[in-house]
Amino acid sequence: MNMFIVLFVMILINISITFLAIYLYKKKMFVQYNRMLQRLDRVLAGKRLDTVYDESLDSAISERLNRIIELTEIQTGRAESERDIVKSLISDISHQIRTPLANITLYIGLLKEEIAEEKAIRLSDKIEKNAEKLDSFMKDLIKSSYAEQELISVTPRYMEVDELIKKGCQYVELEALKKNIQIDAExxxxxxxxxxxxxEEAIGNIIENAVKYSPExxxxxxxxxxxxxxxxxxxxxxxxxxxxxxxxKVFQRFYRASNIRDKQGYGIGLYLAREVLRRQQGYIKLKSVQNKGTTVEVFLLKKTS
Structure with a gap:
């Protein structure tokens, strides 16, 4: 009988030791995982880890995490530098091309007033249409460089909404005139x-879309x-x-609806408008019925008295 009691006690002690060892192991692993999570949080925040250079696994992990940060910083620096170069190049090319393009359009208008031959008029019309197409491509190219989020840096202030509407309407006066579209502003x-x-750029883009996708x-x-x-x-x-x-989907970058694929554009205007408004605590909404029209609503914070 005593042997059974001793055996039972020994088994009980072994079970207790086993459970205690499992508990201590889990506790140790929890502490280690928690420390690892804290380190990963620092790495995600771009902060380097303090490293003690010894032969421990802990030191090896910290050293490799620091190397990841270094490589990320290098790649980020290169990407930013390349992006700035591309933006600058796009801006320079756009501005250098737009001046001679405007002159070509002007000269075509003057030439059409002087010539009377039907064939010459047809050729000048083709030149004019291609010049307009090139001008449209250049505008979209500039917008695509603006669409980089880092380039959109707003400094909002309280201002007259009427002024924004006037500038936005002026933005598309020529296009509206060519299509005999009346812009009614209140x-x-x-x-x-x-x-x-x-x-002004955002409002102009929206009105430009309204003119572009409306019948004459x-x-x-x-x-x-x-x-x-x-x-x-x-x-x-x-x-x-x-x-x-x-x-x-129309506010996504480069997205174009299926019923306008045959028209010029790259799907940047509405994306750009949304990003601008988001950065100044505003927002944008859209309601549309196919073949009946579209209403776009731009919301700006109101000045309170």
Whole structure:
């Protein structure tokens, strides 16, 4: 009987030691994993780890994590440098080409006034259309360089919303005139929180889309509405609209709806507008019915008294 008691006690002691060893091991592993997570958090934040150079596994892990940070910094520096070079190159090329392109367009207009032969007029019309196409490509090229998020740096302030609408309408006056499209703008004297340069660009892009995708002889309406917190700039056209299943994608970079693939453009304007507005605490909404028109609403923070 005593032997059974002794055996039972020994088994009980062994089980207790085993459970204690498992508990201590788990506790040790938890501490090590927690330390590893803290190190990874520092690495993700771009901070180097303090390393003691010895033969331990802990030191080897820290040293390799530091090497990862160094390699990441090198690659990031190279990418930023290359991006800046590309941006500068695009900007230089665009500005150098746009001046002679504007001169070509001007000279074509003067030439058409002087010539009377039908064949010469047809040729000058073709030159003019190709010059317009090249100008459109150059504008999209500039927008694509703007679309880099790091390049969009806004300095918003409270300003007249009417001024943004006027500049946005001026942005597309020539295109609207060529298509005999009437731009009807309403002015109310509201104040909104916006960066003048970037927001004018964003509004201009939206109105440009409205003109581009509207039939000749129609109209585009630009109005502003004041709500409790925001001022809304509303751009409404009577154009081809956007398929319902694609309306959630049109603010993606380089996305173009399936019913406009035959028209010029790279799908940058709405993406650029969304990024500009997001950086100044505003937002953008879109409502569209295919073949009936599109309404784009730009929301700017309202100035409170």
């Amino acid at each position: 002015y109310h004297g509201y104040m909104g929180y916006a960066d003048p340069k970037w927001t 002889g129609t109209s585009v309406r630009v109005d502003s509405i004041q709500y409790e917190t925001f001022v809304c700039i509303q751009i409404k056209d009577n154009g081809i609209g956007i398929p319902e299943e694609e309306q959630g």
